[in-house]
Amino acid sequence: MIRTRLAFAAALCLTLPSASFGQSARDYLPREPGLRTDPAREVRPPEETAPPAAIRPAAGTGGLLLRGIALDGATAVSEAELAPLWAGLIGTRVGVPELEAVAAAIGAAYRARGYILSQAILPAQDVSGGMVHIRVIEGFVETVEVLAENSSVQATTEQIFAPIPADRPLRITTLERSVLLARDTFGAEVETVLEPAPVTFGAANLGVSAAVEPTSYFATVDNRGSRLYGAWTLGAGSRSYNLLGLDERIDTLIAVAPSDASMLFAAATLDKPLASLAGSVLDGGRLELHADFSRADPDLAKSGSPDGLSLVQDETNLHAGLIVPFIRTRSQNLFGRAGLGFQESRGITDFANVESEQTDRLWVLDARLTWDVADRFGGVTLVDATVRKGLDIGGATVGADGPAAGVPDFLLADLTLSRLQRLGNGGWAIYGEATGQIAADVLPTTERFSLGDSTIGRGFAPGNTSGDSGFGTRLELRREIAPERLRDAVQSAELYVYGDYGRAWDRSLARDGEQVETLASWGFGARIDVRPWLTLTPEVARQLEGTATDTTETGLETRFYIGAIARF
Template identity: 35%
Template sequence: MAAALSGAALHVLAQTADRVEQDTRRPPEPVRRDSVRISQPTFAENAPAGAATVTFTLGDVQISGNRTLGTDDLKPLWAGRVGQTMTLAEAFGIAAAISARYREAGYILSQAIVPAQDISTTGPATLRIQVLEGYVDRVSFSGFQSPGLAEHLAPVTAERPLRLATLERALLLVNELAGINAQANLKAGAAPGSSELVIVATQAARAFSVLLHNRSTPAQGRVRLEASAELRGVTGDFDRHALRLVSSGDKRLNLLAYNGEAPLGTQGLKMLWSASVSRSEPDSPLPNIDTESTNIQAGLSYPVLRSRRSNLAVRGALNGYNNQTAEGDISRDRIRALRIGLTADHADDLDGISLLDLEASVGIDGLGASPADDPRLNGARPDFKRLTLYAARLQSLGGDWSMLLALTAQHANDRMPAAEQLGLGGEVFLRGFDPSEAIGERGYAGKVELRFNARLGSFSTTWYAFGDAGRVRRLQVGAPAVSTSLASFGGGLRFNGPSGIKGYLEVAKPQKKDVASEGNRDARVFVGLGADF
């Protein structure tokens, strides 16, 4: 049936209820590094007054307390000075070099000191240096307090000496707990080498968002409402529950989705679950085009690596959804799929952040899935195999300028249900076109966006210019595959203001093909206005 339809009809089919979640899904983002600021203690390593005038011949260095870095590893720091005359100030310099070596190895609280001693000035002298391998012996809290926070920070007090990597991971994971914002300060403890970690934490128990925009089609309503409500700490300290509504304001498009998460243990493992129902009744002359969809998913995610420099998280989920025409039972997909993926990001010395997201999805038999020979699948395979990729780089250009480069791609060998296909058009890629203007089993798209941040009174603004292009290939039943190429360019403004006000204004010019719902390639204006509170 699909091979005989016009481009406009295919576009209406692409706007079925099962595409709504795909079209409104945000792309992966890097872990927030600005959520963690560590105020490191400073150590008094300065030589005493007059040290530069006291000289002696270095015969040997006796070092103690260095359980982590062996003496053989540290010896090159002073071996070249043995047998030479040096000042007492230079002796303190050896201790400072040992402290620096510890911190280069990640032990930010460790230091070497020159204890009080008698140093012979008449012959080769032995210099004694003591290493204090630093640790945190106490964690105190200000603001929001919970036994769960202390449990998440237990690795910090357990590790001796403390590594920066352990402290960063613990603080980043704490800041990923539902609604938590925590800052850390370190101050000297009572015992030699000890420090106290002071956590200033807050928890936002709820969050709401609403956005009204016109990034839609006449068939599904020119104006679209997106609203969400999120509650944290409902059944425990750090669980999260969110409701999301996407609606045309009438029967043409409605989606209600719920998703939740809860930590399992204190090392970042999370249980994730979601469910949604949606119904689409496009204003179209095509018969039997009304569709409805239900979707449920449960999975786990785990942060393999968490630091301010690099991050890696893996995830797995079991997903099941049912999509069908509302009347006539002409089309029906009952899909059960296993999905595994990873997200990695890295902040480099070029003042940029790179991100990579990979996901593999496999359709599985059983659990109520449609049989492969079900004619209502319209040729789609329920046991599909799909690989998707998203890559991006946000590069600072100096001052208030930056550039975003992003790429998405998908590969599959067999015809798949519409919900599994790559869709081009909408807010993320091919912004000059409607959501899922073109879909296909295989495809790719890329974009570049030049940004300039400016403060206008009480509003923070981002001015931008963009260009994007992509191509999808859609397999047909009993007909050759159809390839569609799209491109667009434009510019706009995003803003945030007092009381959580947010919005955007964008002008986009489609290229390479007409917009199906408009029948032309005229420039389009998209406007959104809402608030976070």
């Protein structure tokens, strides 16, 4: 969470509105409100697997008097766990159908525990003593054959799938992890096929087609920006895989306020797998390098500042970090992140042809855990926790003076909790989110908690309200329209109504004269996929509480938003 600092014209004895330019240009980027699935990080509920039922004796008195069942080859699941499946048959007379049903139930019990290739069979044997042996085949992958477009992709894919032959018996989570890590690296076109091994009984061979996904592009436009920049924002970006031949993924983004280019933001992120971490506790770890630059020149007169006052802000961020997928499956993910960032923010304030300049330089150590899980109740839960610590090294400094300026060696923690819950099978769902930040110090403006954007405080402009600490909540009721009701006019549509509330407070009253500020709004809108490549996001938002800082108008407003996202 990187936010551009607000330069105070202390030398001119001026106080700018607290949020007139309190956030980074990244907060003004066009984006969809709400939660949409990221194809690169599938979160699906686990497949429903009914537990095997205990086998009961059939009617009649014929057959073998069963004195016991012994399992041969069972190592992953103990016999004690499986014994209830046949306990009711002991001491009764059974036939081949009952014994085959026991074998089928044992195989189902293995698969319910994630051992997808395992099964149990009833072999030919002498059962005259009443003791029956059932053979458990704990299935595994004998070989992995990778077909890739070049040697680099081949080597990386083989390393990603190396844990699979070693996992005996094979668990579905091991297979899912390798598939998803490969798709994280090369895109969604990585495919797998399991086939029975021609020689080894109970084994399978895995074929992997590692095709690199072509570069994709997107363009966005919306009017969710602050009126200090003209409200409308244009954006464009791309994602490419293995463009440099380093097995890397590169994301780029650029955004601009088109009215007078008063806001510009450009960013690039590169991440690549670290082969040296394979097999360790950091297995699957990726190096991430990020850089962004922003320039902003807000029209402060629109917020009620004196005529002739201008503020031009340049910010540069550099960050290097490690991302580790501790858990990576279709239904659950746990990512850990740690990194070091450098930020330089330079602000030039001009009033009556008198300039003052401030420069902040911050070194920030950050650690983050993100956990998401899809459960059997039709919901997806997300927990996202971050700790950020400013370091007093390398010339770290905050250019402003006084108790409200913030300190370079700050400490803060962020926490976000959310859940998307399906309501029955009629297309209804409810989404809830709670987010908050607590700071141990007066923060540099880049690190402040903010409200007012396309998630919480949606009736207000981005960065409308900020504080050292704060919280925000929102609740959204969603209704997906059945495709047959759309009559091919659009591909899919989702309607929603929402309410949000947030509060931010400062540790120092000297920052802007208000220690606690509140925002609240409600509204309704739609997310309309006109075609697979085009999404429209109309919305109406009504302010319920708070003061808009991107206008001199008083009173609560109703705002009308429209956005479009095109994918290529």
